[in-house]
Amino acid sequence: MSSMEIMNALTAGSYDVERLRADFPILQREVNGRPLVYFDNAASAQKPRSVIEAVQQCYAHEYSNIHRGVHFLSGQLTARYEAVRERVARFLNAPSAKEIVFTRGTTESINLVAHSFVRPRLKAGDEILITGMEQHSNIVPWQLLCDETGATLRVVPVQDSGEIDLEDVRRLLNERTRFVSVVHVSNALGTINPVRQIIAEAHARGVPVLLDGAQAVPHLRVDVQELGADFYAFSGHKLYGPSGIGVLYGKMEYLQQMRPYQGGGDMIRSVSFERTEYAEPPQRFEAGTPNIAGVIGLGAAIDYVESVGLERIAAHEHDLLLYATAGMMEVPGLRIIGTARDKAGVISFVMEQAHPHDIGTILDQDGIAIRAGQHCAQPLMQRFGVPATARVSFALYNTRDEVDVLLQSLHKVVRLFG
Amino acid sequence: MSDLRELYQETILDHNKHPRNFRRLEGATHQAHGHNPLCGDRVDVYLKVSDGRIVDISFEGDGCAISTASASIMTEMLQGRSLEQAQQLFDRFHDLLIGKAEAGEELGKLEVLAGVRAFPTRVKCATLPWHTFKAALHNETAATTE
Numbered sequence: 405m406s407s408m409e410i411m412n413a414l415t416a417g418s419y420d421v422e423r424l425r426a427d428f429p430i431l432q433r434e435v436n437g438r439p440l441v442y443f444d445n446a447a448s449a450q451k452p453r454s455v456i457e458a459v460q461q462c463y464a465h466e467y468s469n470i471h472r473g474v475h476f477l478s479g480q481l482t483a484r485y486e487a488v489r490e491r492v493a494r495f496l497n498a499p500s501a502k503e504i505v506f507t508r509g510t511t512e513s514i515n516l517v518a519h520s521f522v523r524p525r526l527k528a529g530d531e532i533l534i535t536g537m538e539q540h541s542n543i544v545p546w547q548l549l550c551d552e553t554g555a556t557l558r559v560v561p562v563q564d565s566g567e568i569d570l571e572d573v574r575r576l577l578n579e580r581t582r583f584v585s586v587v588h589v590s591n592a593l594g595t596i597n598p599v600r601q602i603i604a605e606a607h608a609r610g611v612p613v614l615l616d617g618a619q620a621v622p623h624l625r626v627d628v629q630e631l632g633a634d635f636y637a638f639s640g641h642k643l644y645g646p647s648g649i650g651v652l653y654g655k656m657e658y659l660q661q662m663r664p665y666q667g668g669g670d671m672i673r674s675v676s677f678e679r680t681e682y683a684e685p686p687q688r689f690e691a692g693t694p695n696i697a698g699v700i701g702l703g704a705a706i707d708y709v710e711s712v713g714l715e716r717i718a719a720h721e722h723d724l725l726l727y728a729t730a731g732m733m734e735v736p737g738l739r740i741i742g743t744a745r746d747k748a749g750v751i752s753f754v755m756e757q758a759h760p761h762d763i764g765t766i767l768d769q770d771g772i773a774i775r776a777g778q779h780c781a782q783p784l785m786q787r788f789g790v791p792a793t794a795r796v797s798f799a800l801y802n803t804r805d806e807v808d809v810l811l812q813s814l815h816k817v818v819r820l821f822g
Numbered sequence: 823m824s825d826l827r828e829l830y831q832e833t834i835l836d837h838n839k840h841p842r843n844f845r846r847l848e849g850a851t852h853q854a855h856g857h858n859p860l861c862g863d864r865v866d867v868y869l870k871v872s873d874g875r876i877v878d879i880s881f882e883g884d885g886c887a888i889s890t891a892s893a894s895i896m897t898e899m900l901q902g903r904s905l906e907q908a909q910q911l912f913d914r915f916h917d918l919l920i921g922k923a924e925a926g927e928e929l930g931k932l933e934v935l936a937g938v939r940a941f942p943t944r945v946k947c948a949t950l951p952w953h954t955f956k957a958a959l960h961n962e963t964a965a966t967t968e
């Protein structure tokens with residue numbers, strides 16, 4: 405986002421962060437005697453009252469199973485459940501709600517595509533292309549497929565800045581490439597990848613592409629049609645919604661070709677012991693009783709994010725990113741890992757004096773929650789030659805004052821370990 | 823800041839900065855690799871055992887201050903001990919960390935790690951070198967804190 409765009413977004417109505425903070429009950433609490441400063445949003449975001457109440461309301465007043473009852477409650481909740489599917493479709497600008505499959509999260513969405521779409525098309529010698537900054541959930545499912553089929557996993561290298569070079573993508577795409585799966589926004593580096601260009605390159609060779617949008621949907625406007633994505637995966641819990649619920653968007657022409665992921669109730673049209681006819685997408689991929697209250701909570705989360713405005717959230721977080729980056733560069737011995745030009749509100753760093761784990765403990769004493777570790781991205785840590793990093797990640801409710809608390813605490817690390 | 827001072831005592835900071843016996847041991851009779859997959863801490867422990875006694879012990883690795891200091895102090899404490907004494911020491915140390923026992927004389931320098939008790943998420947950092955030591959003794963090649 406350019407500074408011009410930020411200015412425009414911020415002045416298009418004032419961003420009242422204190423009013424938004426009041427929507428999140430947990431932000432009232434203290435940790436270790438200090439007001440909670442929650443900077444572990446890339447791991448999971450906190451929940452606004454509207455999400456908590458939607459889930460509570462569902463269980464307290466509306467609950468029953470869906471898709472199977474003739475009675476009032478089942479009919480009503482089925483309608484609400486399906487309305488969230490429509491809501492998700494609008495949120496991603498998917499052409500149809502039938503292209504929205506509910507899953508447990510990004511991990512399950514990727515595994516579903518690996519199993520039901522890619523596996524049947526893969527043979528020995530074929531290739532799958534990912535990048536060097538994938539989270540384990542976008543590495544391991546493909547390795548499992550490669551082990552089973554004799555296909556090869558190819559990896560687009562990560563530059564020192566934490567970016568990938570489109571030249572490398574062009575070089576690695578070839579007639580053996582069957583599938584491309586790329587993280588939209590890196591959880592460990594914050595890099596926003598040039599996914600539209602990557603998709604264009606892949607499509608030029610007839611190769612379908614999945615985007616791992618776990619870190620993208622909470623922070624930037626995603627339009628699957630404009631991007632040209634064939635599949636798009638994300639998790640509810642990083643979008644201020646409940647855990648255990650996620651989404652897979654897939655183009656209908658592909659979903660229709662796919663075999664089921666799991667067998668069970670709700671995913672069939674007719675069953676006999678001789679032969680089972682599968683339901684149409686998306687039901688084909690939703691075997692068994694789903695996470696009903698999770699879907700209701702996800703709907704409330706999307707409503708919440710849209711009411712604040714993704715453009716405004718992005719601008720606010722970008723301001724925090726610039727402010728924190730400037731402050732952190734003043735901390736002696738601190739090095740930021742991931743300096744992409746196009747970056748979301750994630751700052752991974754290491755310090756000469758202290759290991760990330762020690763940094764995490766010291767910050768925790770000041771009520772600051774950050775992630776310290778490998779971010780489920782061990783190959784990436786190896787790439788940067790660090791055993792682990794500390795990571796600060798921002799959400800719509802964080803403030804510059806909180807960044808100041810962080811900076812003070814980082815200087816404390818220097819004093820203690822210096 | 824008092825809990826922090828208790829955790830990061832001078833002795834610990836010193837062992838972290840200047841780890842003792844930090845080298846590969848030529849002619850080791852036992853060795854093992856320890857790994858904490860959660861945070862990426864890694865430690866290699868090397869032993870030379872003769873007649874049921876630890877005649878030399880060293881380590882290498884990359885970890886937080888707690889695991890580095892714990893490994894460094896461990897190698898100091900175990901030099902020249904019998905395997906039986908080593909096991910007793912580990913049991914005492916473990917009890918100390920999980921709050922089952924108070925510090926006592928026989929723990930010696932290991933006592934400086936008592937502050938870890940106030941930080942349950944860090945206990946594994948302190949015990950990783952010891953688990954790795956035990957794995958080496960039992961001729962297992964790897965230990966994890968999972």
Ligand SMILES: Cc1ncc(COP(=O)(O)O)c(C=O)c1O
Binds near residue numbers: 508542590
């Ligand atoms: C980039 C990225 N992809 C995938 C995942 C996996 O998401 P989940 O654990 O919700 O399935 C995460 C979250 O940890 C992530 O950050």
